[in-house]
Amino acid sequence: MTAAPPPDLLAAFEAAKGFMPLDEGLALYAAAVEAGRLGLPLLEVGTYCGRSTLLLADAARRSGVTAVTVDHHRGSEEQQPGWDYHDPGTVDPELGVMDTLPAFRRTLHRAGLEEHVVALVGRSPQVAALWNTPLGLVFVDGGHTDEHAGADYEGWVPHLAPGGLLLIHDVFPEPEDEFTGQAPYRVYLRALASGAFEEVSATDSLRVLRRTRAADRGRG
Numbered sequence: 001m002t003a004a005p006p007p008d009l010l011a012a013f014e015a016a017k018g019f020m021p022l023d024e025g026l027a028l029y030a031a032a033v034e035a036g037r038l039g040l041p042l043l044e045v046g047t048y049c050g051r052s053t054l055l056l057a058d059a060a061r062r063s064g065v066t067a068v069t070v071d072h073h074r075g076s077e078e079q080q081p082g083w084d085y086h087d088p089g090t091v092d093p094e095l096g097v098m099d100t101l102p103a104f105r106r107t108l109h110r111a112g113l114e115e116h117v118v119a120l121v122g123r124s125p126q127v128a129a130l131w132n133t134p135l136g137l138v139f140v141d142g143g144h145t146d147e148h149a150g151a152d153y154e155g156w157v158p159h160l161a162p163g164g165l166l167l168i169h170d171v172f173p174e175p176e177d178e179f180t181g182q183a184p185y186r187v188y189l190r191a192l193a194s195g196a197f198e199e200v201s202a203t204d205s206l207r208v209l210r211r212t213r214a215a216d217r218g219r220g
């Protein structure tokens with residue numbers, strides 16, 4: 001049976017700043033609960049203000065695992081001042097640069113889920129280079145350039161355990177549907193082409209893939 005978030009969690013998700021629509025959130029939650037059964041950490045690239053992290057945190061709580069979320073908290077290209085996805089409320093008034101860490105911490109605290117999350121503040125490839133623990137889930141929702149999305153794939157997917165789930169957000173096969181580029185779509189194609197994944201589900205722009213075996217060296 002597909003797991004659904006409890007009402008208080010759904011309310012917290014809807015109240016949190018972020019970009020994920022409800023139907024994708026429900027799919028993310030169900031996948032995270034399923035992946036949690038592997039007993040391994042659930043990893044997110046792209047914390048922003050914690051909207052999706054809440055769902056991973058509660059799924060982690062249910063399985064007794066930890067959700068790990070990585071972000072430098074300075075925002076992606078399309079979230080900078082002057083761009084479509086900019087929110088002036090995310091700018092540190094003293095420094096004049098984006099800082100989504102305070103909003104993230106408030107989101108998690110209000111939902112009572114802080115103890116189920118480890119937040120890593122830094123650049124995804126730099127953090128991934130230090131990582132050496134198998135993961136039950138990798139959720140790629142960080143930078144949308146080929147450089148960033150590709151580095152997220154290369155940095156984190158090697159740690160995904162067999163049977164673990166790879167989730168990719170903002171997968172748009174049609175270029176006209178996406179303002180921020182098609183790098184996540186290319187990462188999705190790359191995962192399928194590696195031969196190491198089978199597709200589990202597609203909900204709007206969220207793809208869920210299951211690792212069926214270790215990737216061939218250099219291909220995955």
Ligand SMILES: C[S@@+](CC[C@H](N)C(=O)[O-])C[C@H]1O[C@@H](n2cnc3c(N)ncnc32)[C@H](O)[C@@H]1O
Binds near residue numbers: 047075
């Ligand atoms: C689309 S937002 C994440 C949205 C969030 N998952 C949600 O559902 O609300 C992308 C985030 O990725 C972060 N980001 C972009 N490139 C990054 C990188 N190379 N390393 C770490 N974080 C990065 C940005 O700071 C931004 O907060």
